[in-house]
Amino acid sequence: MVVICLCSAKMIVALGALPIPAPLLGMLLLFALLQGRIIHVNWVKSASQLLIAYLAFFFIPVGVGVINYLNLLAGNVLLIAMLLVCLPTAAILAVGKFASKGRYRD
Template sequence: MYKGLTIIFGFLFLGGLIESAGVPIPGSVLGMLLLTLALITGIVRLEDVEREGEFLVRNMSIMFIPPGVGIILYLDLLKENLVAIGVALVLSFLITLFVTAKTVEVLRR
């Protein structure tokens, strides 16, 4: 268990270091990409992180509690910008839907 968590959090830490060096991508995303590359190349074995990864995914809902509290704290600000936020959400949803559909089309050929 300690080995898997050490690997996962090690890649999270490495992503944070790269982000702090000036890369404009969140460190958690960088760490996840690096871990994915390490799994694909065989540097890290799936068996080493599978159990811990499944545990984290099963308990992911707990991670949404702090952002939920943050939303409540900034409710007035959200109300002021409701139209802009709504437009951004709808547009990003439609763009993601379109890109996903095109990607599936290309991959199915």
């Protein structure tokens, strides 16, 4: 069922010329089918357990990709560090500010 969702998503992306990745659309399609109870969890359980067991292998291409762009990353270390610190801090402060004005408080 997982492969069917992925193949369907690839066809949808190719035919519709959509600007989103086919695996993402496939996972959204699978999620919608599971939530709509069109397919049952037992049908995807064995495949999902296998994918989770080998999940670490899926990060190897990402690591190789990062190594290929080390020069670009080294040139923008300050910008990356600021983004990793400032954006989460701003988001936490904004959420805290909005939450403190809400009607639900402890």
